[in-house]
Amino acid sequence: MSEQTNKVTEKDLTKVFWRMQLLNVTNNFQSMQAIGFLSSFAPVLNRLYADKPKELRVKAMKRHLEFFNSHVNADALILGITAAIEETTDEDQKETVTGIKTGLMGPLAGLGDSILKFTWLPICGSIGAALALNGSILGPILMFLLYNSLNVASKYYGIHLGYKKGMDLIEGTGGNILQRLANMANVVGLMVIGALIASVVKVNIVSEIAAGENVIAFQEMFDKVMPGLFSLLITFIVYKILKKTNGKHAPLLIVGIMIISIILTMLGILG
Numbered sequence: 001m002s003e004q005t006n007k008v009t010e011k012d013l014t015k016v017f018w019r020m021q022l023l024n025v026t027n028n029f030q031s032m033q034a035i036g037f038l039s040s041f042a043p044v045l046n047r048l049y050a051d052k053p054k055e056l057r058v059k060a061m062k063r064h065l066e067f068f069n070s071h072v073n074a075d076a077l078i079l080g081i082t083a084a085i086e087e088t089t090d091e092d093q094k095e096t097v098t099g100i101k102t103g104l105m106g107p108l109a110g111l112g113d114s115i116l117k118f119t120w121l122p123i124c125g126s127i128g129a130a131l132a133l134n135g136s137i138l139g140p141i142l143m144f145l146l147y148n149s150l151n152v153a154s155k156y157y158g159i160h161l162g163y164k165k166g167m168d169l170i171e172g173t174g175g176n177i178l179q180r181l182a183n184m185a186n187v188v189g190l191m192v193i194g195a196l197i198a199s200v201v202k203v204n205i206v207s208e209i210a211a212g213e214n215v216i217a218f219q220e221m222f223d224k225v226m227p228g229l230f231s232l233l234i235t236f237i238v239y240k241i242l243k244k245t246n247g248k249h250a251p252l253l254i255v256g257i258m259i260i261s262i263i264l265t266m267l268g269i270l271g
Contacts, residue, residue: 008047008083013163015043016079017156024072032069037079044083056091063098070105071112076155078104080162088166120150129200203230206271 023036041064049057070078078101085097128143205219222229241253264270 008044008087008163010160012043012047013080013083013159014156016040016083017076017159019043020072020075020079020155020159023075031065031067033072033075034065034068037068037075038064040075041079041082044079044086048086060086060094063094064101066098066102068101068105070109071116073116073151073154073158074104074108074112076158077108077162080159080164081166083159083163084166116151116154121147126195126200197231197235198228201231201235203234204271205230205269207269 019042020036020040023033023040026035026039027033028035038061042061045057045060045064049060081104082097082101085100086094089096124143124146127146128139128141130139131142132139205222207218209216209218238253238257242250261270
């Protein structure tokens with residue numbers, strides 16, 4: 001380990017934050033987020049290699065062009081940790097930087113997905129959808145503001161926290177905190193998804209069977225057994241189709257559901 005004369009500053013980390021807003025623009029199948037990562041990380045390399053030969057800076061840039069892919073919000077934490085490691089390693093130890101950066105991709109991607117994609121986004125979406133269904137223009141606006149409050153904050157503070165704490169955040173007590181956050185996010189996410197299915201996916205069967213003077217209403221009968229049963233079944237079927245096809249036919253699936261719903265309504269089965 002070595003002491004660098006050019007320390008990364010708060011201003012450098014803030015530049016990384018602004019640059020990473022476009023991190024996914026250059027996403028490609030060859031190196032995924034590598035180009036965007038390097039573009040975001042450039043202020044750090046400029047600081048650390050300001051007084052060093054150009055060849056070393058070029059070598060460092062090539063090092064960060066290797067395959068990289070994680071959740072974009074988790075990228076902020078990885079950028080900060082990588083900056084700390086770059087600053088404290090000698091040139092003959094730089095393979096450590098690549099190894100640690102690569103090792104963090106998967107675990108932190110799962111954390112980002114758990115907290116942002118599967119928990120916070122459904123919560124914001126459910127609040128916005130509830131307002132929108134009631135005819136309020138505030139629905140999409142509030143969803144946008146709520147989601148991006150955490151989206152932007154996690155990127156900004158993730159970079160600074162990653163740099164200040166370095167690997168202690170992953171290997172020390174911070175690792176337990178991250179794992180607990182991921183577990184809590186998974187639980188909350190499942191609760192939110194369940195509530196969304198019951199409140200947003202509406203399946204109302206209006207067809208009835210007359211048996212003498214008795215009339216059996218399908219919807220009423222199934223509601224007594226399990227309220228929201230058909231909403232759950234439809235959601236499960238759509239999920240299995242999307243998972244099996246990797247989401248390739250999502251637009252076609254939406255159109256298909258609309259057509260089937262219209263036909264069943266015309267036949268008097270749905271209402």
